[in-house]
Amino acid sequence: MSTPTPEPTTLLADIGLAPAMAATIAADVARGDARSLLHELLLRGLWSTVIDEAAPEALHRHGGAVARLLAAGVDLHDLVDVVREAQVDTIYNVAQLIDWPDEGLELGETLDVRLLAAMTHGGGVPSPLPELHASLMERDPAGRSGEPRSPVLRQFGMLDADIRRQITALTGERKFSAAAVLWKQHVGGELKTALAAVQSLAGKTR
Structure with missing residues (x-):
C-alpha cells in the first residue's frame, strides 16, 4: 500500500x-x-x-x-x-x-x-x-537586515554555546541582572558594562 x-x-x-x-x-x-x-x-x-x-x-x-x-x-x-x-x-x-x-x-x-x-505540474499561467x-x-x-555584528554581538558569539544559551534564556525572561553576572564571569569588565551588554542583546540572539 x-x-x-x-x-x-x-x-x-x-x-x-x-x-x-x-x-x-x-x-x-x-x-x-x-x-x-x-x-x-x-x-x-x-x-x-x-x-x-x-x-x-x-x-x-x-x-x-x-x-x-x-x-x-x-x-x-x-x-x-x-x-x-x-x-x-x-x-x-x-x-x-x-x-x-x-x-x-x-x-x-x-x-x-x-x-x-x-x-511544473498542474497548469497555471x-x-x-x-x-x-x-x-x-x-x-x-x-535579524539584523544584513548589517554587521556589533562588538557586543561579536563577544557573545565567542562565548561557549552553553553560555550563549543561558544568556539568551535569561535575557528572554528579562532577568538582566543574572545575565549580567554570567556575562561578567565569562567576558570580564565591570558589572555596569556587562548589564548594558546583555540588555542590548535582548531579542537579538538565538
Missing part, C-alpha cells in the same frame, strides 16, 4: 515555514500560482549560502586563503565577520540580477526579459516573480 503524499501545507511546514505562510503559499499553489513559492524558496536558498555566525568552526573546512589566514593566526571571529559581509553583499547582488538581468544594458523593449514562475532584493534583507536569519 503506497504512502499518501502529504498536503502542500504540511510539506511547507516541514521545511520550516510558519503555519500562516505555509497555508498562504499552498493556497496560491492550489490556484496554479507559483510566484510566492518560488519567491520563498529563492529567499531561503540565498540566505542558506551565508555562514552561520553561531557555527564559526565551519570555516575550518575551507582550504586556500581561508586556511592560510587561520594558520597565520587571524582571529576566527574576525574572519567570520569578513566572510559574512562579503556573502551578504553577494546574495543581494544576485537577487538584483534575478530581478533585473538586463539592468544597465539598454537592450530595449524587444529584448526585455523577466523571470516567470509556473508550476507563468507570471512575473515578485522582486527578491526588496525583501531580501528583512529575511536575515540573524
Whole structure:
C-alpha cells in the first residue's frame, strides 16, 4: 500500500515555514500560482549560502586563503565577520540580477526579459516573480537586515554555546541582572558594562 503524499501545507511546514505562510503559499499553489513559492524558496536558498555566525568552526573546512589566514593566526571571529559581509553583499547582488538581468544594458523593449514562475505540474499561467532584493534583507536569519555584528554581538558569539544559551534564556525572561553576572564571569569588565551588554542583546540572539 503506497504512502499518501502529504498536503502542500504540511510539506511547507516541514521545511520550516510558519503555519500562516505555509497555508498562504499552498493556497496560491492550489490556484496554479507559483510566484510566492518560488519567491520563498529563492529567499531561503540565498540566505542558506551565508555562514552561520553561531557555527564559526565551519570555516575550518575551507582550504586556500581561508586556511592560510587561520594558520597565520587571524582571529576566527574576525574572519567570520569578513566572510559574512562579503556573502551578504553577494546574495543581494544576485537577487538584483534575478530581478533585473538586463539592468544597465539598454537592450530595449524587444529584448526585455523577466523571470516567470509556473508550476511544473498542474497548469497555471507563468507570471512575473515578485522582486527578491526588496525583501531580501528583512529575511536575515540573524535579524539584523544584513548589517554587521556589533562588538557586543561579536563577544557573545565567542562565548561557549552553553553560555550563549543561558544568556539568551535569561535575557528572554528579562532577568538582566543574572545575565549580567554570567556575562561578567565569562567576558570580564565591570558589572555596569556587562548589564548594558546583555540588555542590548535582548531579542537579538538565538
